[in-house]
Amino acid sequence: MEMSDLRKVDPVKHEQKRGEILGAAIRCFIRDGFRGASTTDICTEAGISPGHLYHYFPSKEAIIEAMIDLGLARSAERFEKILAAPDVIEALLVDIEETSLRFRPAQILNLDGLAEAARNPEFAKIIERHTAAVRAMWADFLRRAQDQGRVDSGLDPDATANILIALIDGSRAMPIRNPKLDIGRNVEHLRTMLVRFLRPPETESAARKPRPQGTSRPLKLVRKR
Amino acid sequence: MEMSDLRKVDPVKHEQKRGEILGAAIRCFIRDGFRGASTTDICTEAGISPGHLYHYFPSKEAIIEAMIDLGLARSAERFEKILAAPDVIEALLVDIEETSLRFRPAQILNLDGLAEAARNPEFAKIIERHTAAVRAMWADFLRRAQDQGRVDSGLDPDATANILIALIDGSRAMPIRNPKLDIGRNVEHLRTMLVRFLRPPETESAARKPRPQGTSRPLKLVRKR
DNA sequence: GGATTATTAGAGAGATCGCTCTAATTGTCA
């Protein structure tokens, strides 16, 4: 134990410690799952005692909820950055590659969270709210891109957003299903699919500008803002 | 199992009972998860006693493995049917709609299984093997379709198969993320994406028009719409 | 029918779970 630090009646310090414990809990949940990780495990990982733990969190469930909140907040941040990028599709692909395909273990928790949400109404509410927010962000982007003729205006923004989200979810399972995944090639094919899916059909775009496209080489879809 | 003494009462009956217990276990696992469902729950659901349960299965883990095997076998069957259909994409869409989007609760177990595989090497092996088999089936189909000019020959069959599998995985999360999902519209957009992704680019389809082997059953991939 | 064996029931052992409680320790301030 660390006895060397000088203690103060400091709410900042308290919050910081809470964060440390939450971090330890996340590590445990990644390793063993929501139900597999015990409060004792969390205490050991955080280097504290059970009583101490319950001084910072009222229950194990509260820890899980705090962790989900944190995860969803980080996720929303990432999406905001993606949607603010000059080339949204490229930014999305980079994000999928870095956070899902290269198997950051934290992504396991998304699978756990979804499975848990399917049977726990409390969690379901949180997931649904967060999904609605992300979908709205995507749909808003898609509408603007449609107005600018960069995305097929025949697509429904909400439905398209749902599919993009599903694609991101599915990508999380990829490295689990196939640890020897050829990441570069998969990203390339994802890019091809997205570009072909979203770009305006020939009839629409041909009127505006010439389409220099022969083979499967994808073209840049999105630029200015 | 004793293999030398088969003279006793119906091994068929024994196997049938085993199946019943497995079914009860699956219902419990769907409801509460692998770790959330206790052996007592399973016994209650199956209407038997603990000792009885352990007469049919050596451990809880064995039940889970038997269930995963069963699930993957059923899944492989479904894919074989899909790939044997006259219009593969339509068959795939119907399957996604019926088994994933309409929220058959059994699909939760896929999420559980993936999450568990991410931290349990034993499960990971099973999932990887099954995924490799399904991917091989898809890749084989894609290669044939490419030879017939129905699918863009610029696509790598394995990478494309991986993406299709990811799409199926992602579709499972859809109804959890959004219970008010407009299923029809989503299926329609999925269809659009798949068709645009897979069909040969204009130049190719115009140049090399591979014509029918009329006698053999045509693998119709894309319906002109 | 009597002997033998497969099958079933259910209590409960032993371990672990989430969580509580008391007491010791640390920091603050009159």
Added chain:
DNA sequence: TGACAATTAGAGCGATCTCTCTAATAATCC
């Protein structure tokens, strides 16, 4: 410094977990 409040440690409670064990029942063969 001494009273008081905040914080921490860790034993352990009651519930629940997986799994075992003994004995009763059902099925089979002579």
